Amino acid sequence: MYRSPYGEKEWFPDARKAMGRNRLTELGEQMEAAEKKAPGDSLAVPSADQWTGGPHYEALRGAPRCSAMVSRRRGTFPGMRTHDLVIVGAGSGNAIVDDRFSHLDVAIVDEGLFGGTCLNRGCIPSKMLVHVADVADGVRDSGSLGVEATLRGVRWADVRARVFGRLDQEAAEGEEGRRGSPNVHVYKGHARFTEARTLLVGAGEGAVRIRGEQVVVAAGSRPTVPEPVAESGLPYETSDTIMRRDAPPRHLAVLGGGYVAAELAHVFHAAGSRVTVIEQEDTLLPAQDEAVAAAYTEIAADRYEVRTGTALTRVEGAPGRLVLVLDDGTTVEADTLLVAVGRIPNGDRIQADRAGIALHDDGRIVVDAFQRTTAIGVFALGDVCTPFPLKHVANREARVVAHNLLHADDLVRTVHEAVPAAVFTRPQIAQVGRTERECREEGLDYTVAVRRFSDSAYGWALEDGTGFCKVLADRRTGLLLGAHIMGPQAATLIQPLVVAMSLGIDATTLARTPYWVHPAATEAVSNALLDLDLDSPTP
Ligand SMILES: Cc1cc2nc3c(=O)[nH]c(=O)nc-3n(C[C@H](O)[C@H](O)[C@H](O)COP(=O)(O)OP(=O)(O)OC[C@H]3O[C@@H](n4cnc5c(N)ncnc54)[C@H](O)[C@@H]3O)c2cc1C
Numbered sequence: 001m002y003r004s005p006y007g008e009k010e011w012f013p014d015a016r017k018a019m020g021r022n023r024l025t026e027l028g029e030q031m032e033a034a035e036k037k038a039p040g041d042s043l044a045v046p047s048a049d050q051w052t053g054g055p056h057y058e059a060l061r062g063a064p065r066c067s068a069m070v071s072r073r074r075g076t077f078p079g080m081r082t083h084d085l086v087i088v089g090a091g092s093g094n095a096i097v098d099d100r101f102s103h104l105d106v107a108i109v110d111e112g113l114f115g116g117t118c119l120n121r122g123c124i125p126s127k128m129l130v131h132v133a134d135v136a137d138g139v140r141d142s143g144s145l146g147v148e149a150t151l152r153g154v155r156w157a158d159v160r161a162r163v164f165g166r167l168d169q170e171a172a173e174g175e176e177g178r179r180g181s182p183n184v185h186v187y188k189g190h191a192r193f194t195e196a197r198t199l200l201v202g203a204g205e206g207a208v209r210i211r212g213e214q215v216v217v218a219a220g221s222r223p224t225v226p227e228p229v230a231e232s233g234l235p236y237e238t239s240d241t242i243m244r245r246d247a248p249p250r251h252l253a254v255l256g257g258g259y260v261a262a263e264l265a266h267v268f269h270a271a272g273s274r275v276t277v278i279e280q281e282d283t284l285l286p287a288q289d290e291a292v293a294a295a296y297t298e299i300a301a302d303r304y305e306v307r308t309g310t311a312l313t314r315v316e317g318a319p320g321r322l323v324l325v326l327d328d329g330t331t332v333e334a335d336t337l338l339v340a341v342g343r344i345p346n347g348d349r350i351q352a353d354r355a356g357i358a359l360h361d362d363g364r365i366v367v368d369a370f371q372r373t374t375a376i377g378v379f380a381l382g383d384v385c386t387p388f389p390l391k392h393v394a395n396r397e398a399r400v401v402a403h404n405l406l407h408a409d410d411l412v413r414t415v416h417e418a419v420p421a422a423v424f425t426r427p428q429i430a431q432v433g434r435t436e437r438e439c440r441e442e443g444l445d446y447t448v449a450v451r452r453f454s455d456s457a458y459g460w461a462l463e464d465g466t467g468f469c470k471v472l473a474d475r476r477t478g479l480l481l482g483a484h485i486m487g488p489q490a491a492t493l494i495q496p497l498v499v500a501m502s503l504g505i506d507a508t509t510l511a512r513t514p515y516w517v518h519p520a521a522t523e524a525v526s527n528a529l530l531d532l533d534l535d536s537p538t539p
């Protein structure tokens with residue numbers, strides 16, 4: 001008998017019941033043979049032929065019409081509701097359903113607000129607050145431009161009301177819109193699998209069992225809380241909570257020096273908080289290119305108290321008078337602690353094993369290039385599975401899943417090449433492709449060029465002293481390997497470099513073929529490209 005990768009548990013029990021033992025055994029043997037040939041995570045996912053399009057998938061697609069399933073549809077198992085499609089997670093998962101799905105009976109399940117992390121506690125509120133911080137700091141720094149202006153303060157309560165007044169309304173309207181849709185059923189509650197493509201939503205007497213012919217898991221991720229913080233029993237904030245505070249902290253200690261720390265330290269510093277950032281690595285933003293990490297750490301140290309190369313041992317004190325004890329023997333006293341040390345995918349909260357859905361060691365759901373999990377009929381997308389926990393990636397994966405749900409015989413892949421990212425701090429930071437360290441570690445024959453904003457006319461206008469564009473290219477082909485920008489509007493300036501990397505346009509062609517507006521900040525980009533020392537530059 002076939003033993004699944006999940007131990008004794010049968011891999012697809014309902015299909016097994018519906019189709020009989022032989023076909024499942026055959027499928028299992030094929031998977032075992034594939035695993036022996038090339039072991040690894042990706043092989044835990046059934047091949048395209050096994051999953052869709054092939055004879056096995058056709059048999060499984062037929063499964064709902066088999067007698068066992070039909071009897072369920074007729075209500076042999078009272079309480080079970082069946083749908084053509086069940087989506088767990090109304091963040092990026094909610095974006096799947098459009099007019100193409102109007103012929104299907106769709107269920108959307110969420111235990112929280114529609115719009116998920118991005119709308120309610122992530123990208124959008126943080127960027128709305130960062131813009132306020134940019135304006136406030138712009139006023140503070142305006143003296144260097146010869147403008148006499150004094151910042152009288154940031155009206156936090158008004159800012160918060162404006163930001164969340166708008167976003168809460170968006171979330172509520174998003175849910176109402178779905179509830180009003182004739183083919184969509186909304187379930188509110190925590191969902192976990194009980195068996196293949198079957199979920200229990202909610203708890204206790206109100207719990208509902210639902211089943212999908214196809215299921216999409218878009219359950220996102222949550223902030224990691226390290227043990228010393230959790231065990232202290234003392235209050236702490238995460239990105240989920242801190243943006244909705246009544247007032248900025250007097251002294252905010254931020255544990256972690258990554259994305260969330262860089263953005264929210266900027267927000268609260270601009271709003272009047274004193275800020276201390278604690279990062280276990282030797283620089284802030286340690287995952288960035290070394291030039292960016294070093295430059296940003298220096299800038300941050302001018303504004304905040306920065307403790308790098310040290311980890312938190314324990315939290316003492318009392319609410320509002322926290323004492324963070326660090327492993328270098330020092331302490332930080334603060335009234336508020338923001339925990340910003342990364343996020344955990346929510347795959348561990350859905351009883352994935354009961355549905356035959358495999359997880360990576362880091363908790364992400366295993367998916368193949370078509371976003372298919374190891375369980376037939378179950379897709380995943382976004383933070384719960386992706387190696388790039390970013391909203392534009394979740395959106396792309398949602399588009400791929402939407403297509404693949406409807407076109408089992410013409411699947412499309414998610415391409416994770418040239419994924420850009422931006423840190424919306426002051427100054428902005430953006431990146432695409434490899435860091436210089438990655439180029440070195442991969443032994444690539446690369447060349448690098450750096451152009452400072454202060455070398456271009458627009459940099460003079462900005463009186464910018466810290467911004468730069470760093471580009472890395474393959475010396476022989478001239479193709480870009482990576483790009484890193486720190487400075488005003490870096491998140492926008494990176495885009496031509498993303499386009500070039502995605503479309504295979506070499507650095508010289510990019511610099512010389514299109515016109516670049518003079519005297520715009522983009523000249524720092526075009527000039528960095530022209531500075532590359534390439535073996536065979538195109539004319
Ligand atoms: C502070 C912050 C700022 C960010 N800024 C940016 C940015 O500027 N740009 C960017 O690209 N990315 C940013 N991100 C990352 C981005 O928010 C995420 O990558 C993206 O929102 C993930 O989308 P998702 O659909 O995978 O998950 P989510 O949006 O988290 O959606 C998951 C949904 O599933 C629900 N759910 C989870 N488990 C269950 C369950 N068992 N049952 C029922 N419902 C469940 C949740 O309630 C949630 O609504 C930021 C993140 C944070 C925290």
Ligand SMILES: NC(=O)c1ccc[n+]([C@@H]2O[C@H](COP(=O)([O-])OP(=O)(O)OC[C@H]3O[C@@H](n4cnc5c(N)ncnc54)[C@H](O)[C@@H]3O)[C@@H](O)[C@H]2O)c1
Nearest residue numbers: 256257258259260261279280311340341342343389422423
């Ligand atoms: N602008 C954006 O796109 C944006 C903004 C915010 C968040 N995000 C997403 O959310 C994710 C989570 O953000 P984040 O800032 O929480 O994580 P992160 O991975 O960006 O940074 C976490 C930092 O905490 C440090 N760290 C870990 N444990 C620590 C400890 N015990 N003590 C001190 N330092 C510790 C790590 O070395 C790392 O530098 C990001 O990876 C990103 O995908 C994106």
